[in-house]
Amino acid sequence: MxxxxxxxxxxxxxxxxxxxxxxxxxxxxxxxxxxxxxxxxxxxxxxxxxxxxxxxxxxxxxxxxxxxxxxxxxxxxxxxxxxxxxxxxxxxxxxxxxxxxxxxxxxxxxxxxxxxxxxxxxxxxxxxxxxxxxxxxxxxxxxxxxxxxxxxxxxxxxxxxxxxxxxxxxxxxxxxxxxxxxxxxxxxxxxxxxxxxxxxxxxxxxxxxxxxxxxxxxxxxxxxxxxxxxxxxxxxxxxxxxxxxxxxxxxxxxxxxxxERQQIVEAVEAAKDGFLEGFASLRDFPLHCEAARRVASILNIHFPGLESELFLMRLDTMGIAASSGSACASGSQEPSHVLKAMGCPESEVKCSVRFSFGRTLDPETARRAGAAVREVAREMLSRLRDLSPTSLVPPASSSA
Incomplete structure:
Protein backbone atom coordinates (compact mmCIF):
# COMPACT_ATOMS: atom_id res chain seq x y z
CA MET A 1 0.00 0.00 0.00
CA GLU A 260 -23.70 27.82 3.73
CA ARG A 261 -24.34 25.77 6.86
CA GLN A 262 -26.56 23.24 5.08
CA GLN A 263 -23.95 22.63 2.39
CA ILE A 264 -21.25 22.33 5.04
CA VAL A 265 -23.25 19.80 7.04
CA GLU A 266 -24.01 17.76 3.92
CA ALA A 267 -20.35 17.76 2.86
CA VAL A 268 -19.20 16.67 6.33
CA GLU A 269 -21.84 13.92 6.46
CA ALA A 270 -20.75 12.66 3.04
CA ALA A 271 -17.08 12.61 4.06
CA LYS A 272 -17.86 10.76 7.29
CA ASP A 273 -20.07 8.24 5.46
CA GLY A 274 -17.34 7.72 2.88
CA PHE A 275 -14.79 7.02 5.59
CA LEU A 276 -17.08 4.51 7.31
CA GLU A 277 -17.86 2.80 4.01
CA GLY A 278 -14.16 2.25 3.39
CA PHE A 279 -13.39 1.38 7.00
CA ALA A 280 -16.17 -1.22 7.32
CA SER A 281 -14.71 -2.60 10.54
CA LEU A 282 -16.71 -1.26 13.47
CA ARG A 283 -17.23 -4.84 14.66
CA ASP A 284 -13.50 -5.25 15.23
CA PHE A 285 -12.79 -1.62 16.04
CA PRO A 286 -15.78 -0.16 17.94
CA LEU A 287 -16.93 3.43 17.85
CA HIS A 288 -17.08 5.35 21.13
CA CYS A 289 -20.47 6.93 21.96
CA GLU A 290 -22.14 5.24 19.01
CA ALA A 291 -25.58 5.44 20.64
CA ALA A 292 -25.29 9.12 21.58
CA ARG A 293 -26.42 12.12 19.56
CA ARG A 294 -23.26 13.29 17.83
CA VAL A 295 -22.19 15.73 15.16
CA ALA A 296 -21.03 14.10 11.93
CA SER A 297 -17.60 15.70 12.05
CA ILE A 298 -16.03 13.48 14.74
CA LEU A 299 -15.52 9.72 15.11
CA ASN A 300 -13.55 8.30 18.04
CA ILE A 301 -12.63 4.67 17.38
CA HIS A 302 -11.14 2.06 19.70
CA PHE A 303 -8.41 -0.16 18.22
CA PRO A 304 -8.00 -2.94 20.83
CA GLY A 305 -4.36 -3.81 21.46
CA LEU A 306 -2.98 -1.04 19.23
CA GLU A 307 -1.53 1.96 21.09
CA SER A 308 -2.71 5.13 19.44
CA GLU A 309 0.63 6.96 19.37
CA LEU A 310 2.34 4.20 17.40
CA PHE A 311 -0.70 3.83 15.17
CA LEU A 312 -0.84 7.56 14.45
CA MET A 313 2.86 7.64 13.56
CA ARG A 314 2.34 4.78 11.11
CA LEU A 315 -0.70 6.50 9.60
CA ASP A 316 1.33 9.67 9.22
CA THR A 317 3.96 7.79 7.19
CA MET A 318 1.09 6.63 4.99
CA GLY A 319 -0.04 10.20 4.43
CA ILE A 320 -3.03 10.11 6.79
CA ALA A 321 -3.31 12.76 9.52
CA ALA A 322 -5.47 12.00 12.58
CA SER A 323 -5.11 12.45 16.35
CA SER A 324 -5.61 10.74 19.69
CA GLY A 325 -7.75 13.56 21.07
CA SER A 326 -7.61 17.29 21.70
CA ALA A 327 -4.75 18.98 19.85
CA CYS A 328 -4.29 21.24 22.88
CA ALA A 329 -3.50 18.23 25.05
CA SER A 330 -1.99 15.66 22.67
CA GLY A 331 1.54 16.82 23.41
CA SER A 332 1.12 16.07 27.10
CA GLN A 333 1.19 12.26 26.60
CA GLU A 334 -1.60 11.95 29.17
CA PRO A 335 -4.55 9.65 28.44
CA SER A 336 -7.77 11.30 27.29
CA HIS A 337 -9.64 12.71 30.27
CA VAL A 338 -12.84 12.48 28.21
CA LEU A 339 -12.67 8.71 27.70
CA LYS A 340 -11.51 8.23 31.31
CA ALA A 341 -14.55 10.21 32.51
CA MET A 342 -16.73 7.83 30.47
CA GLY A 343 -15.31 4.95 32.50
CA CYS A 344 -13.07 3.51 29.79
CA PRO A 345 -10.13 1.51 31.19
CA GLU A 346 -6.69 2.96 30.52
CA SER A 347 -5.89 0.18 28.04
CA GLU A 348 -8.87 1.32 25.97
CA VAL A 349 -8.10 5.02 26.35
CA LYS A 350 -4.56 4.51 25.06
CA CYS A 351 -5.83 2.61 22.02
CA SER A 352 -8.37 5.12 20.73
CA VAL A 353 -8.05 7.51 17.77
CA ARG A 354 -10.10 10.52 16.72
CA PHE A 355 -10.90 11.01 13.04
CA SER A 356 -12.59 14.27 12.13
CA PHE A 357 -14.02 15.52 8.87
CA GLY A 358 -14.67 18.79 7.06
CA ARG A 359 -16.22 20.31 3.99
CA THR A 360 -13.05 20.17 1.87
CA LEU A 361 -12.68 16.37 2.18
CA ASP A 362 -14.29 14.61 -0.77
CA PRO A 363 -16.17 11.36 -0.01
CA GLU A 364 -14.08 9.16 -2.33
CA THR A 365 -10.82 10.25 -0.72
CA ALA A 366 -12.42 9.66 2.69
CA ARG A 367 -13.50 6.18 1.57
CA ARG A 368 -9.99 5.28 0.43
CA ALA A 369 -8.56 6.66 3.66
CA GLY A 370 -11.00 4.62 5.73
CA ALA A 371 -9.96 1.44 3.92
CA ALA A 372 -6.30 2.31 4.43
CA VAL A 373 -6.81 2.92 8.16
CA ARG A 374 -8.41 -0.50 8.47
CA GLU A 375 -5.61 -2.23 6.59
CA VAL A 376 -2.85 -0.48 8.53
CA ALA A 377 -4.53 -1.40 11.83
CA ARG A 378 -4.83 -5.06 10.81
CA GLU A 379 -1.27 -5.17 9.55
CA MET A 380 0.12 -3.67 12.79
CA LEU A 381 -1.95 -5.99 14.98
CA SER A 382 -0.81 -9.01 12.98
CA ARG A 383 2.84 -8.02 13.43
CA LEU A 384 2.31 -7.46 17.15
CA ARG A 385 0.83 -10.95 17.49
CA ASP A 386 3.78 -12.43 15.59
CA LEU A 387 6.24 -10.64 17.86
CA SER A 388 4.36 -11.65 21.00
CA PRO A 389 2.28 -14.79 20.38
CA THR A 390 1.18 -14.95 24.01
CA SER A 391 -0.05 -11.36 24.07
CA LEU A 392 -3.63 -10.36 24.62
CA VAL A 393 -3.84 -8.62 21.22
CA PRO A 394 -7.24 -9.72 19.86
CA PRO A 395 -7.38 -11.21 16.36
CA ALA A 396 -9.07 -9.02 13.75
CA SER A 397 -12.05 -10.39 11.88
CA SER A 398 -11.43 -11.46 8.30
CA SER A 399 -14.62 -9.73 7.17
CA ALA A 400 -14.31 -6.66 4.96
Whole structure:
Protein backbone atom coordinates (compact mmCIF):
# COMPACT_ATOMS: atom_id res chain seq x y z
CA MET A 1 0.00 0.00 0.00
CA UNK A 2 1.51 3.31 -1.13
CA UNK A 3 1.28 6.51 0.94
CA UNK A 4 -1.41 9.01 -0.01
CA UNK A 5 -0.17 11.85 -2.17
CA UNK A 6 -1.22 14.48 -1.36
CA UNK A 7 -1.72 13.49 2.29
CA UNK A 8 -5.27 13.09 3.60
CA UNK A 9 -6.25 15.35 6.48
CA UNK A 10 -8.60 13.73 9.01
CA UNK A 11 -8.08 16.17 11.88
CA UNK A 12 -10.60 18.94 11.19
CA UNK A 13 -11.55 19.07 14.87
CA UNK A 14 -8.04 20.35 15.58
CA UNK A 15 -8.10 22.99 12.84
CA UNK A 16 -9.69 23.62 9.46
CA UNK A 17 -8.07 24.91 6.25
CA UNK A 18 -8.83 28.61 5.70
CA UNK A 19 -11.40 29.27 2.99
CA UNK A 20 -9.92 31.17 0.00
CA UNK A 21 -12.59 33.83 0.48
CA UNK A 22 -11.38 34.31 4.05
CA UNK A 23 -7.79 34.77 2.90
CA UNK A 24 -8.95 37.32 0.33
CA UNK A 25 -10.73 39.25 3.09
CA UNK A 26 -7.61 39.24 5.26
CA UNK A 27 -5.01 40.21 2.69
CA UNK A 28 -5.44 44.03 2.73
CA UNK A 29 -5.08 44.06 6.53
CA UNK A 30 -1.77 42.21 6.21
CA UNK A 31 -0.32 44.70 3.75
CA UNK A 32 -1.49 48.22 2.87
CA UNK A 33 -4.21 48.53 5.55
CA UNK A 34 -2.08 48.33 8.68
CA UNK A 35 -3.78 50.95 10.84
CA UNK A 36 -4.57 50.55 14.53
CA UNK A 37 -8.32 50.41 15.07
CA UNK A 38 -7.98 52.66 18.13
CA UNK A 39 -6.44 55.50 16.09
CA UNK A 40 -8.68 58.38 15.03
CA UNK A 41 -7.02 59.09 11.66
CA UNK A 42 -8.16 57.59 8.36
CA UNK A 43 -5.99 54.45 8.68
CA UNK A 44 -7.47 53.76 12.10
CA UNK A 45 -11.02 54.51 10.99
CA UNK A 46 -10.77 52.01 8.15
CA UNK A 47 -9.48 49.38 10.56
CA UNK A 48 -12.35 50.19 12.93
CA UNK A 49 -14.81 49.78 10.06
CA UNK A 50 -13.35 46.33 9.33
CA UNK A 51 -13.83 45.34 12.97
CA UNK A 52 -17.40 46.60 12.92
CA UNK A 53 -18.19 44.57 9.80
CA UNK A 54 -16.66 41.44 11.33
CA UNK A 55 -18.61 42.01 14.55
CA UNK A 56 -21.83 42.24 12.55
CA UNK A 57 -21.02 39.00 10.75
CA UNK A 58 -20.09 37.04 13.88
CA UNK A 59 -23.23 38.34 15.58
CA UNK A 60 -25.21 37.10 12.58
CA UNK A 61 -23.84 33.59 12.99
CA UNK A 62 -25.01 33.64 16.61
CA UNK A 63 -28.35 35.36 15.89
CA UNK A 64 -27.21 38.01 18.33
CA UNK A 65 -26.49 41.73 18.53
CA UNK A 66 -23.08 43.11 17.51
CA UNK A 67 -22.64 44.85 20.87
CA UNK A 68 -22.73 41.43 22.56
CA UNK A 69 -19.62 40.18 20.71
CA UNK A 70 -16.25 40.43 22.45
CA UNK A 71 -13.32 39.51 20.20
CA UNK A 72 -10.50 37.44 21.68
CA UNK A 73 -7.38 35.69 20.43
CA UNK A 74 -9.23 32.39 20.14
CA UNK A 75 -11.46 29.88 21.87
CA UNK A 76 -9.10 29.34 24.79
CA UNK A 77 -9.04 33.02 25.70
CA UNK A 78 -12.81 33.26 25.26
CA UNK A 79 -13.27 30.32 27.65
CA UNK A 80 -10.89 31.87 30.18
CA UNK A 81 -12.66 35.22 30.06
CA UNK A 82 -16.03 33.53 30.52
CA UNK A 83 -15.05 31.15 33.33
CA UNK A 84 -12.60 33.28 35.29
CA UNK A 85 -14.13 36.65 34.45
CA UNK A 86 -17.66 35.44 35.16
CA UNK A 87 -16.80 33.72 38.43
CA UNK A 88 -14.79 36.64 39.82
CA UNK A 89 -17.66 39.02 39.05
CA UNK A 90 -20.09 36.94 41.11
CA UNK A 91 -21.25 37.98 44.62
CA UNK A 92 -18.79 36.89 47.34
CA UNK A 93 -21.17 34.30 48.78
CA UNK A 94 -21.13 32.39 45.49
CA UNK A 95 -17.92 30.40 45.51
CA UNK A 96 -18.74 27.29 43.52
CA UNK A 97 -18.03 26.64 39.84
CA UNK A 98 -19.68 23.65 38.17
CA UNK A 99 -18.34 22.24 34.90
CA UNK A 100 -18.72 18.95 33.03
CA UNK A 101 -16.01 16.35 33.50
CA UNK A 102 -15.36 16.28 29.74
CA UNK A 103 -14.71 19.96 29.05
CA UNK A 104 -11.90 21.23 26.86
CA UNK A 105 -8.74 21.96 28.84
CA UNK A 106 -9.35 25.67 28.34
CA UNK A 107 -12.35 25.37 30.65
CA UNK A 108 -10.90 22.70 32.95
CA UNK A 109 -7.73 24.65 33.64
CA UNK A 110 -9.47 28.01 33.88
CA UNK A 111 -11.84 26.57 36.48
CA UNK A 112 -8.97 24.93 38.38
CA UNK A 113 -7.18 28.28 38.58
CA UNK A 114 -10.13 29.70 40.51
CA UNK A 115 -9.32 27.54 43.54
CA UNK A 116 -6.63 30.15 44.33
CA UNK A 117 -9.45 32.59 44.96
CA UNK A 118 -11.36 30.27 47.26
CA UNK A 119 -13.68 28.69 44.69
CA UNK A 120 -14.82 25.09 44.88
CA UNK A 121 -14.82 23.36 41.47
CA UNK A 122 -17.32 20.55 40.92
CA UNK A 123 -17.47 18.24 37.90
CA UNK A 124 -20.69 16.88 36.40
CA UNK A 125 -20.09 13.23 35.45
CA UNK A 126 -21.01 11.52 32.19
CA UNK A 127 -22.05 7.95 31.49
CA UNK A 128 -20.32 5.39 29.26
CA UNK A 129 -21.97 6.90 26.17
CA UNK A 130 -20.68 10.38 26.96
CA UNK A 131 -24.11 11.62 28.05
CA UNK A 132 -24.11 14.24 30.78
CA UNK A 133 -25.88 13.07 33.94
CA UNK A 134 -28.51 15.77 34.43
CA UNK A 135 -29.60 14.49 37.82
CA UNK A 136 -26.04 14.93 39.07
CA UNK A 137 -25.95 18.43 37.61
CA UNK A 138 -29.12 19.27 39.53
CA UNK A 139 -27.48 18.18 42.78
CA UNK A 140 -24.34 20.22 42.18
CA UNK A 141 -25.85 23.51 40.97
CA UNK A 142 -27.15 25.43 43.97
CA UNK A 143 -27.40 28.94 45.42
CA UNK A 144 -23.67 28.91 46.15
CA UNK A 145 -22.86 28.48 42.46
CA UNK A 146 -21.32 31.40 40.60
CA UNK A 147 -20.96 29.86 37.16
CA UNK A 148 -21.77 26.69 35.23
CA UNK A 149 -19.92 25.67 32.05
CA UNK A 150 -20.94 22.81 29.76
CA UNK A 151 -19.66 22.50 26.20
CA UNK A 152 -22.16 22.19 23.36
CA UNK A 153 -20.23 19.55 21.37
CA UNK A 154 -17.42 17.46 22.82
CA UNK A 155 -14.20 17.89 20.90
CA UNK A 156 -13.06 14.27 21.30
CA UNK A 157 -16.28 12.28 20.81
CA UNK A 158 -18.61 14.68 18.99
CA UNK A 159 -21.37 14.12 21.57
CA UNK A 160 -23.94 16.93 21.70
CA UNK A 161 -24.51 18.03 25.29
CA UNK A 162 -27.88 19.04 26.82
CA UNK A 163 -26.83 22.65 27.35
CA UNK A 164 -30.37 24.06 27.41
CA UNK A 165 -31.37 21.68 30.23
CA UNK A 166 -28.33 22.60 32.29
CA UNK A 167 -28.94 26.29 31.58
CA UNK A 168 -32.39 26.01 33.13
CA UNK A 169 -30.82 24.60 36.29
CA UNK A 170 -28.27 27.41 36.36
CA UNK A 171 -30.92 30.08 35.84
CA UNK A 172 -33.04 28.64 38.66
CA UNK A 173 -30.02 28.84 40.98
CA UNK A 174 -29.13 32.37 39.85
CA UNK A 175 -25.78 31.26 38.37
CA UNK A 176 -24.19 32.35 35.10
CA UNK A 177 -24.24 29.75 32.32
CA UNK A 178 -21.40 29.42 29.78
CA UNK A 179 -21.03 27.06 26.86
CA UNK A 180 -17.98 26.35 24.74
CA UNK A 181 -19.53 26.08 21.26
CA UNK A 182 -16.24 25.88 19.35
CA UNK A 183 -16.95 22.45 17.81
CA UNK A 184 -20.60 23.26 17.14
CA UNK A 185 -20.12 26.43 15.08
CA UNK A 186 -20.85 25.90 11.41
CA UNK A 187 -22.57 22.55 12.07
CA UNK A 188 -25.39 23.36 14.50
CA UNK A 189 -27.63 26.40 14.58
CA UNK A 190 -26.26 28.65 17.29
CA UNK A 191 -28.64 30.91 19.17
CA UNK A 192 -27.70 31.78 22.76
CA UNK A 193 -31.30 32.74 23.50
CA UNK A 194 -32.54 29.27 22.52
CA UNK A 195 -29.79 27.65 24.58
CA UNK A 196 -30.55 29.88 27.56
CA UNK A 197 -26.88 30.72 28.16
CA UNK A 198 -25.23 33.93 29.33
CA UNK A 199 -21.85 33.37 27.70
CA UNK A 200 -20.84 31.46 24.55
CA UNK A 201 -17.37 30.88 23.03
CA UNK A 202 -16.42 30.25 19.40
CA UNK A 203 -13.15 30.19 17.44
CA UNK A 204 -12.29 31.24 13.88
CA UNK A 205 -9.96 28.42 12.92
CA UNK A 206 -12.64 25.77 13.53
CA UNK A 207 -14.90 27.34 10.87
CA UNK A 208 -12.37 27.67 8.02
CA UNK A 209 -11.03 30.96 9.34
CA UNK A 210 -7.59 31.98 10.64
CA UNK A 211 -5.91 31.13 13.91
CA UNK A 212 -5.59 34.00 16.34
CA UNK A 213 -9.24 35.11 16.49
CA UNK A 214 -12.17 34.03 18.59
CA UNK A 215 -15.19 35.55 20.26
CA UNK A 216 -17.14 35.47 23.47
CA UNK A 217 -20.83 36.28 23.20
CA UNK A 218 -21.84 38.11 26.38
CA UNK A 219 -25.51 38.57 27.20
CA UNK A 220 -26.43 42.17 27.84
CA UNK A 221 -26.11 43.01 31.52
CA UNK A 222 -23.62 40.24 32.36
CA UNK A 223 -20.61 41.51 34.27
CA UNK A 224 -17.11 40.14 33.67
CA UNK A 225 -13.79 40.86 35.37
CA UNK A 226 -11.19 41.26 32.57
CA UNK A 227 -8.38 38.72 32.48
CA UNK A 228 -6.19 40.79 30.09
CA UNK A 229 -5.44 44.35 31.15
CA UNK A 230 -3.91 47.29 29.35
CA UNK A 231 -6.56 49.01 27.30
CA UNK A 232 -10.22 49.83 26.88
CA UNK A 233 -10.80 47.70 23.80
CA UNK A 234 -13.82 45.43 23.49
CA UNK A 235 -15.93 47.56 25.85
CA UNK A 236 -13.17 47.35 28.46
CA UNK A 237 -13.48 43.57 28.62
CA UNK A 238 -10.26 42.73 26.81
CA UNK A 239 -7.25 45.04 26.62
CA UNK A 240 -4.89 44.97 23.64
CA UNK A 241 -4.68 46.09 20.02
CA UNK A 242 -7.15 44.11 17.94
CA UNK A 243 -5.82 41.65 15.37
CA UNK A 244 -7.66 43.28 12.48
CA UNK A 245 -6.55 40.82 9.79
CA UNK A 246 -7.57 37.73 11.78
CA UNK A 247 -10.82 39.30 12.96
CA UNK A 248 -11.71 40.36 9.41
CA UNK A 249 -11.11 36.79 8.28
CA UNK A 250 -13.14 35.52 11.22
CA UNK A 251 -16.04 37.70 10.18
CA UNK A 252 -15.98 36.40 6.62
CA UNK A 253 -15.74 32.81 7.87
CA UNK A 254 -18.73 33.41 10.16
CA UNK A 255 -20.74 34.84 7.26
CA UNK A 256 -19.95 31.79 5.12
CA UNK A 257 -20.74 29.41 8.01
CA UNK A 258 -24.16 31.03 8.40
CA UNK A 259 -25.05 31.24 4.71
CA GLU A 260 -23.70 27.82 3.73
CA ARG A 261 -24.34 25.77 6.86
CA GLN A 262 -26.56 23.24 5.08
CA GLN A 263 -23.95 22.63 2.39
CA ILE A 264 -21.25 22.33 5.04
CA VAL A 265 -23.25 19.80 7.04
CA GLU A 266 -24.01 17.76 3.92
CA ALA A 267 -20.35 17.76 2.86
CA VAL A 268 -19.20 16.67 6.33
CA GLU A 269 -21.84 13.92 6.46
CA ALA A 270 -20.75 12.66 3.04
CA ALA A 271 -17.08 12.61 4.06
CA LYS A 272 -17.86 10.76 7.29
CA ASP A 273 -20.07 8.24 5.46
CA GLY A 274 -17.34 7.72 2.88
CA PHE A 275 -14.79 7.02 5.59
CA LEU A 276 -17.08 4.51 7.31
CA GLU A 277 -17.86 2.80 4.01
CA GLY A 278 -14.16 2.25 3.39
CA PHE A 279 -13.39 1.38 7.00
CA ALA A 280 -16.17 -1.22 7.32
CA SER A 281 -14.71 -2.60 10.54
CA LEU A 282 -16.71 -1.26 13.47
CA ARG A 283 -17.23 -4.84 14.66
CA ASP A 284 -13.50 -5.25 15.23
CA PHE A 285 -12.79 -1.62 16.04
CA PRO A 286 -15.78 -0.16 17.94
CA LEU A 287 -16.93 3.43 17.85
CA HIS A 288 -17.08 5.35 21.13
CA CYS A 289 -20.47 6.93 21.96
CA GLU A 290 -22.14 5.24 19.01
CA ALA A 291 -25.58 5.44 20.64
CA ALA A 292 -25.29 9.12 21.58
CA ARG A 293 -26.42 12.12 19.56
CA ARG A 294 -23.26 13.29 17.83
CA VAL A 295 -22.19 15.73 15.16
CA ALA A 296 -21.03 14.10 11.93
CA SER A 297 -17.60 15.70 12.05
CA ILE A 298 -16.03 13.48 14.74
CA LEU A 299 -15.52 9.72 15.11
CA ASN A 300 -13.55 8.30 18.04
CA ILE A 301 -12.63 4.67 17.38
CA HIS A 302 -11.14 2.06 19.70
CA PHE A 303 -8.41 -0.16 18.22
CA PRO A 304 -8.00 -2.94 20.83
CA GLY A 305 -4.36 -3.81 21.46
CA LEU A 306 -2.98 -1.04 19.23
CA GLU A 307 -1.53 1.96 21.09
CA SER A 308 -2.71 5.13 19.44
CA GLU A 309 0.63 6.96 19.37
CA LEU A 310 2.34 4.20 17.40
CA PHE A 311 -0.70 3.83 15.17
CA LEU A 312 -0.84 7.56 14.45
CA MET A 313 2.86 7.64 13.56
CA ARG A 314 2.34 4.78 11.11
CA LEU A 315 -0.70 6.50 9.60
CA ASP A 316 1.33 9.67 9.22
CA THR A 317 3.96 7.79 7.19
CA MET A 318 1.09 6.63 4.99
CA GLY A 319 -0.04 10.20 4.43
CA ILE A 320 -3.03 10.11 6.79
CA ALA A 321 -3.31 12.76 9.52
CA ALA A 322 -5.47 12.00 12.58
CA SER A 323 -5.11 12.45 16.35
CA SER A 324 -5.61 10.74 19.69
CA GLY A 325 -7.75 13.56 21.07
CA SER A 326 -7.61 17.29 21.70
CA ALA A 327 -4.75 18.98 19.85
CA CYS A 328 -4.29 21.24 22.88
CA ALA A 329 -3.50 18.23 25.05
CA SER A 330 -1.99 15.66 22.67
CA GLY A 331 1.54 16.82 23.41
CA SER A 332 1.12 16.07 27.10
CA GLN A 333 1.19 12.26 26.60
CA GLU A 334 -1.60 11.95 29.17
CA PRO A 335 -4.55 9.65 28.44
CA SER A 336 -7.77 11.30 27.29
CA HIS A 337 -9.64 12.71 30.27
CA VAL A 338 -12.84 12.48 28.21
CA LEU A 339 -12.67 8.71 27.70
CA LYS A 340 -11.51 8.23 31.31
CA ALA A 341 -14.55 10.21 32.51
CA MET A 342 -16.73 7.83 30.47
CA GLY A 343 -15.31 4.95 32.50
CA CYS A 344 -13.07 3.51 29.79
CA PRO A 345 -10.13 1.51 31.19
CA GLU A 346 -6.69 2.96 30.52
CA SER A 347 -5.89 0.18 28.04
CA GLU A 348 -8.87 1.32 25.97
CA VAL A 349 -8.10 5.02 26.35
CA LYS A 350 -4.56 4.51 25.06
CA CYS A 351 -5.83 2.61 22.02
CA SER A 352 -8.37 5.12 20.73
CA VAL A 353 -8.05 7.51 17.77
CA ARG A 354 -10.10 10.52 16.72
CA PHE A 355 -10.90 11.01 13.04
CA SER A 356 -12.59 14.27 12.13
CA PHE A 357 -14.02 15.52 8.87
CA GLY A 358 -14.67 18.79 7.06
CA ARG A 359 -16.22 20.31 3.99
CA THR A 360 -13.05 20.17 1.87
CA LEU A 361 -12.68 16.37 2.18
CA ASP A 362 -14.29 14.61 -0.77
CA PRO A 363 -16.17 11.36 -0.01
CA GLU A 364 -14.08 9.16 -2.33
CA THR A 365 -10.82 10.25 -0.72
CA ALA A 366 -12.42 9.66 2.69
CA ARG A 367 -13.50 6.18 1.57
CA ARG A 368 -9.99 5.28 0.43
CA ALA A 369 -8.56 6.66 3.66
CA GLY A 370 -11.00 4.62 5.73
CA ALA A 371 -9.96 1.44 3.92
CA ALA A 372 -6.30 2.31 4.43
CA VAL A 373 -6.81 2.92 8.16
CA ARG A 374 -8.41 -0.50 8.47
CA GLU A 375 -5.61 -2.23 6.59
CA VAL A 376 -2.85 -0.48 8.53
CA ALA A 377 -4.53 -1.40 11.83
CA ARG A 378 -4.83 -5.06 10.81
CA GLU A 379 -1.27 -5.17 9.55
CA MET A 380 0.12 -3.67 12.79
CA LEU A 381 -1.95 -5.99 14.98
CA SER A 382 -0.81 -9.01 12.98
CA ARG A 383 2.84 -8.02 13.43
CA LEU A 384 2.31 -7.46 17.15
CA ARG A 385 0.83 -10.95 17.49
CA ASP A 386 3.78 -12.43 15.59
CA LEU A 387 6.24 -10.64 17.86
CA SER A 388 4.36 -11.65 21.00
CA PRO A 389 2.28 -14.79 20.38
CA THR A 390 1.18 -14.95 24.01
CA SER A 391 -0.05 -11.36 24.07
CA LEU A 392 -3.63 -10.36 24.62
CA VAL A 393 -3.84 -8.62 21.22
CA PRO A 394 -7.24 -9.72 19.86
CA PRO A 395 -7.38 -11.21 16.36
CA ALA A 396 -9.07 -9.02 13.75
CA SER A 397 -12.05 -10.39 11.88
CA SER A 398 -11.43 -11.46 8.30
CA SER A 399 -14.62 -9.73 7.17
CA ALA A 400 -14.31 -6.66 4.96
Missing amino acids: LPFEPPVYLDYAASTPPDSRVLEEMLPWLSSEFGNASSTHSFGRRARAALDLARDRVAGLLHAKPAEICFTSGGTEADNLAVIGGALAAPPERRRVVISAVEHHAVLHAAASLTRFGFEVCHIPVNSSGHLLIEQAARLIDRNTALVSVMLVNNETGVVMPVAKVARLARKAGALMHTDAVQAAGLLRLDPADLGVDLLSISAHKIYGPKGAGALWVRKGVQLVPVIHGGAQERERRGGTENVAAIAGFGRAAQIALE
